[in-house]
Amino acid sequence: MKGFLGQVWAVAAKDLRVELRTRERIAAMGAFVVLTALLFNYAVDRTAVHPREIAAGLIWVTLVLAGLLGLGRTFELEKEDGALQGLLSAPLPREALYLGKVISNAVLLFLVTGVTVLVFGIFFQLEVPGNPLPLAGVLLLGVLGFTALGTLFSGITAGTRMGETLLPVLLFPLLVPLVVFGVSSTASLLAGFPPAEVVGNLRILGAFTLLALTAGVALFRFIVEE
Amino acid sequence: MSIRMVRWGGLLLGLVGTALTVYFHWQVFFFVPTEASMGIVQRIFYIHVPAAWVGFLAFGIVAICSAMYLWLGEEKLDQAAVSAAEGGILFTTIVLLSGPLWAKLAWGTWWTWEPRLTLTLLLWFIYVGYFMVRSSTENPERGKRFAAVVGIVGALNIPLIHMSVLWFRSLHPQPVVARTDGPQLHPDMLTTLLTALVAWLILFFALFLLRYGTARLEAEIERRLRSSHTRDLPGRGTAAEGALTP
Numbered sequence: 001m002k003g004f005l006g007q008v009w010a011v012a013a014k015d016l017r018v019e020l021r022t023r024e025r026i027a028a029m030g031a032f033v034v035l036t037a038l039l040f041n042y043a044v045d046r047t048a049v050h051p052r053e054i055a056a057g058l059i060w061v062t063l064v065l066a067g068l069l070g071l072g073r074t075f076e077l078e079k080e081d082g083a084l085q086g087l088l089s090a091p092l093p094r095e096a097l098y099l100g101k102v103i104s105n106a107v108l109l110f111l112v113t114g115v116t117v118l119v120f121g122i123f124f125q126l127e128v129p130g131n132p133l134p135l136a137g138v139l140l141l142g143v144l145g146f147t148a149l150g151t152l153f154s155g156i157t158a159g160t161r162m163g164e165t166l167l168p169v170l171l172f173p174l175l176v177p178l179v180v181f182g183v184s185s186t187a188s189l190l191a192g193f194p195p196a197e198v199v200g201n202l203r204i205l206g207a208f209t210l211l212a213l214t215a216g217v218a219l220f221r222f223i224v225e226e
Numbered sequence: 227m228s229i230r231m232v233r234w235g236g237l238l239l240g241l242v243g244t245a246l247t248v249y250f251h252w253q254v255f256f257f258v259p260t261e262a263s264m265g266i267v268q269r270i271f272y273i274h275v276p277a278a279w280v281g282f283l284a285f286g287i288v289a290i291c292s293a294m295y296l297w298l299g300e301e302k303l304d305q306a307a308v309s310a311a312e313g314g315i316l317f318t319t320i321v322l323l324s325g326p327l328w329a330k331l332a333w334g335t336w337w338t339w340e341p342r343l344t345l346t347l348l349l350w351f352i353y354v355g356y357f358m359v360r361s362s363t364e365n366p367e368r369g370k371r372f373a374a375v376v377g378i379v380g381a382l383n384i385p386l387i388h389m390s391v392l393w394f395r396s397l398h399p400q401p402v403v404a405r406t407d408g409p410q411l412h413p414d415m416l417t418t419l420l421t422a423l424v425a426w427l428i429l430f431f432a433l434f435l436l437r438y439g440t441a442r443l444e445a446e447i448e449r450r451l452r453s454s455h456t457r458d459l460p461g462r463g464t465a466a467e468g469a470l471t472p
Contacts, residue, residue, distance in 0.1 A: 152379070156372045160362040170355040170376060173348040174383045177390035208386055215382055219375045222296050 007092050011100025016107060018077060025073060026108060029066045033116045036062045037123050051124040056187035059120050060179055063139075064146070066116070067109050068171070071150040072157070072164035074101055079158065084224070094221035098151065102216065105147040113139050126190060134195035135186065141205045142182040148212035149174060155223040177208050229442045236435030243429030250422040258418040270328040272415075276423040277320040278346065280430050284314025285349060288356070289381030292374035304370045305441035306434075307377060308360070311353050313433045317426065318350045341391040348387055352380035 019025055040058050044051050051058070078084035087097060117139070120126060129135055150171060157166045182205060185198040254272045261268035291307035294300070325343060326336040337343070356376045363369035411419070 149379070152375070156359060156375065159368055159372065160359060161364065162358070162362045166355075166358060166362065169351070169358060173351040173355070174379065174387070176344075176348060177383070177386040180390040204386070204389065211382060211386065215379050219296070219378065222371045222375055225371065 004093065004096055007096035008099045008103065011087075011092070011097055012103035012107070015077075015101065015104035019104070019108060025070050026111060029070050029108070029112045030115050032066050032069055033062050033112060034119050036065065037116075037119045041123060052126060052190075055120055055124050055126055056183050056190055058124075059116055059186060060142070060183045062116055062120075063109070063113055063142070064172075064175060064179065066112050067143075067146050067150060068164075068167055070108055070112070071105060071147070071154045072167055074105060074151055074154040075158035088224055094224060095217045097224070098155075098216050098220035099213075102144075102147050102151045102213070105151055106143050109143045109147055110140060113143055127192065129189055129192060131195070134198065135189045138182065138185045138189065138198065138202065138205070141202065141209055142178055145178050145205060145209035145212055146175065148209055148216050152212075152216040152220060152223070155220060159223065177204065181205050181208075229439055229446065232435050232442065233439035236432050236439055239428050239432035239435060243425055243432045246421065246425030247429060250418060250425050253418040253421060258414050259412055261415075264332055267328055267331040270324050272418050272422045274321060274324040274328065275419065276426045277317045277324065278342075279423060280426045281314050281317035281321055281346070281349070283427075284310045284317060284430060285353065285381060285384075288314060288353070288377045292377035296371065296374050296378070301445060302442070304374065305438055305445065307374065309434045309437035309441060311356055311377070312437055313430045315350065315353050315357075316433070317430065318346060318353070321346050322350060339391075341388070344391040345384075345388055348391075349380075349384065352376070352383075356380070 037058075040051070040062075044054070044058075075084065078087060088094075117135075121128060150167075153167060153170045154164075156170065157163055160166055181201040185201040185205070188197050189195065250272065254269050258269065258272070260266055261271075287310040288307050291303045291310065295303035295307060325346075329338065329343075330336050356373050359376055360369045360373040363372060
């Protein structure tokens with residue numbers, strides 16, 4: 001098992017190292033969330049509704065869109081120079097490749113999530129809950145569920161002519177449970193409700209993530225096969 | 227089953243299904259009593275509800291055939307899945323068109339974010355994705371595998387989507403047929419509903435068989451074209467294939 005986990009980590013570490021050196025995706029996603037927050041400022045009529053009341057929804061929409069931006073490029077690097085062929089012919093189970101990609105995507109998106117919460121907090125004067133851990137937990141679970149499903153589907157769209165344009169069509173209908181329960185948990189935590197209020201929602205987010213990971217592990221090999 | 231039998235079976239079922247569809251529309255307009263509280267608009271129910279059931283059944287077939295296709299790699303299973311998906315998208319479209327017609331009169335709005343409405347719309351989009359993926363790969367075999375994955379993940383996710391959309395307050399009328407204490411319908415209404423259900427099930431399987439027969443024929447043509455190529459007879463392929471041969 002150590003061998004398998006080592007392989008997962010090798011894939012994730014490779015992607016993260018590339019990202020650390022180029023900082024391409026994180027820069028694009030980071031700029032995206034800040035600029036989206038800026039646009040939301042003008043899109044919401046402050047006299048009619050206080051942004052604080054809808055901040056949870058705005059944060060999640062921004063995260064989904066930023067995540068899409070990053071996920072679309074999951075296999076972009078591998079498309080060049082036949083690198084995907086190299087990865088696939090390496091003595092590496094497909095499941096390890098998938099899980100490694102999920103981890104590197106999740107790390108990236110979770111960093112962007114931090115930026116998003118910070119920026120929205122400043123722009124929309126959000127009250128930070130006394131204990132930020134439950135909020136971080138909700139967002140981490142959301143990020144994991146999103147990347148588990150998104151990595152599988154970006155593997156699909158990377159193999160099509162339409163590429164990233166197809167990703168939202170495939171992904172959005174399936175993300176509904178994540179958004180419904182993620183937004184409601186985030187909203188109640190931001191409103192200062194005790195963390196016990198969101199335990200039920202967290203269970204469903206957890207179930208979604210588990211389901212997405214299982215489906216990804218089981219089905220990923222059918223996607224990368226030539 | 228030979229392709230010829232599949233196509234004749236489809237034609238036969240199609241005739242029976244069409245006749246029954248005409249018959250149940252007669253029932254809807256002239257036979258069934260008008261519902262007391264909702265009035266005449268309730269008659270859409272007999273078109274709407276069976277279509278939803280058939281649509282959901284179709285998507286179940288898609289998921290099962292897709293999973294078996296990935297497992298066994300049998301071409302016919304993919305052809306069955308795509309045939310069921312086309313039927314499913316047709317009946318789901320009927321649900322999505324008939325629902326708002328009723329809702330405008332009963333609820334006073336074309337659309338509301340009501341659980342079953344939302345679920346059906348999302349289901350419809352999942353299978354739009356299924357077809358888009360299928361047709362957007364260079365290698366058709368890959369497209370089939372991609373579509374199968376979309377079909378399976380979509381079906382797995384449906385219970386969760388259902389749960390999450392249910393979370394909002396439900397406006398939709400509560401089930402009147404599938405209840406533990408037996409159907410709560412006037413007998414004539416139940417008759418009409420069941421006739422409609424049988425009619426559309428038969429029509430669905432007719433479309434399924436016809437589409438499946440076509441898919442089998444296409445695969446057969448493809449196979450013969452390829453074998454004529456290997457026998458070194460140029461000019462038999464399609465224009466695209468001809469352009470590729472040196």
